[in-house]
Amino acid sequence: MMLNLFSSRPDHPLGDPKELKRAIVELPPDNSFKAVDEVYGWFESLQQADGFRVDHLYDVVRQLDEAVQSHLRRLSRDYLHSPRLSKNEERRLWSICYNYWGEVSSLYARCIERAKSNPKEKGSETLKSSLPLAATRLLAARAAQLKWVEYRYGPIGEDLWRGLGQPYLAAEVAGYATQPVQIYPGQAGLTSVAQQYLQALIFDSSSMGSLMPIEIDLADRLIAHFQPHFVFSKNCLPDSVYWVDAASGLPPTRLARQPDQLTQTLRFFSPGNVPQALNELTRIVERGDVPADLNLGGEYPATMLLPVLRHLALYWAPEPPQREHPRHAVKTRIAVLQGFDDCFTAFAGNVARLGKERTAESWVVENVSLGGFGASVDDLGGEWLRIGALICMHPEGGENWVLGVVRRYNKDSEKHASVGIQSLSKHAASIELRPRTAGFSATGAIPGIWLRENNSPGEARVVLPPGSFDVRTSLEFVHDNRSYLLAPIELEETGSSFEIGHYREHVAD
Structure with a gap:
């Protein structure tokens, strides 16, 4: 064990190996939120701690991180599968998971940077063999943050993209970007820094804003399943579909728009032969079968998996999905009612509708097509807005209500979002x-x-x-x-x- 190598201890409780062991043993086994919260508290204190040799700090972070992985999986399942979570409980679960991954990624980054900045220190030399694992966990943690942001359809900031791309580039320079590691004990398969970076790139390129949170998780697991067959390259190949500048704070982009200039930090990727494998899996699932070797994190019926497979097939195709109907830019307001009961009332007649109209929200329509609307929502005070929400809309100056479903949802901030609405009927x-x-x-x-x-x-x-x-x-x-x-x-x-x-x-x- 690394901890036996130290002759002096930092001024921090976890500098003592016995205290570290006790902190891990005393994590509550039956209260996952409290267990993760306790480790998060330790991480916060480690950010301020001085006197740790870098390999010692890494070993403390590594052990604490491993100790709560089962608890993090349980919290994720609670967030995605509990049917009656209150909004406060939903926010509580989201915050602890998102913040945990941010804190642990910051500590792994700190260890890597210290080893890089002071390569002649004894601790740096000892840590050298662990750098591939540290960097892989760093990328995986930031990719997890990316997923948790998508669960709430939030904007992905430049800091997060830099936090993914720059450690990947540093690992390439250091020569261990593709070195396979077992990321956590007991976790099947091997991965690497490059694979975790590519996972995040594919995830962002797969248009998660039109999936529900549980479908986002399924899509992420399907990406992990197919990811080894994607083609990732420093060069633009004939079949490349996306590019990204790993040094910038920008997300991946379809090659329909070329990079402004060629740089050493550009990377290109494509699905390769994945569309054919995805189509084969789709045919199997259409028969009602879900292959046993498909790790979805649980058992799901074919009916839940099929929409996700079909969604990914669109965005992994060599050509981007084309809009069924052209959009036309407009600027008009619509009154919006939501939920089955309010929509039923709206289509029941003028007398029944009068009271409901006073409670309608006001959105701004920015474009229309034969298939629906694109709208801007300035006040997100209501918690009901999500993918799959049933709404009815009354255009300003119009004579009839339109029934629709929210198919796309992207939050630009805590108070503003863009939504895509499929029209179900103009004469319901x-x-x-x-x-x-x-x-x-x-x-x-x-x-x-x-x-x-x-x-x-x-x-x-x-x-x-x-x-x-x-x-x-x-x-x-x-x-x-x-x-x-x-x-x-x-x-x-x-x-x-x-x-x-x-x-x-x-x-x-």
């Missing part, structure tokens, strides 16, 4: 549906929003409250004195407060 109607069982109508009514356009002949789509669609149950309703019978085909989509059922439509004579 609120209806009351009754389940039809054994030829008799049931008594309980189910509210629905009938999407009256963009349907195949003889078919219908209806927005329903969560958990209302049943593939075994037909529904009937009356609209404009005509009776309709809906025979279920499939559940088309599930959102944050709604689901869309796809039906065969029969109109009574």
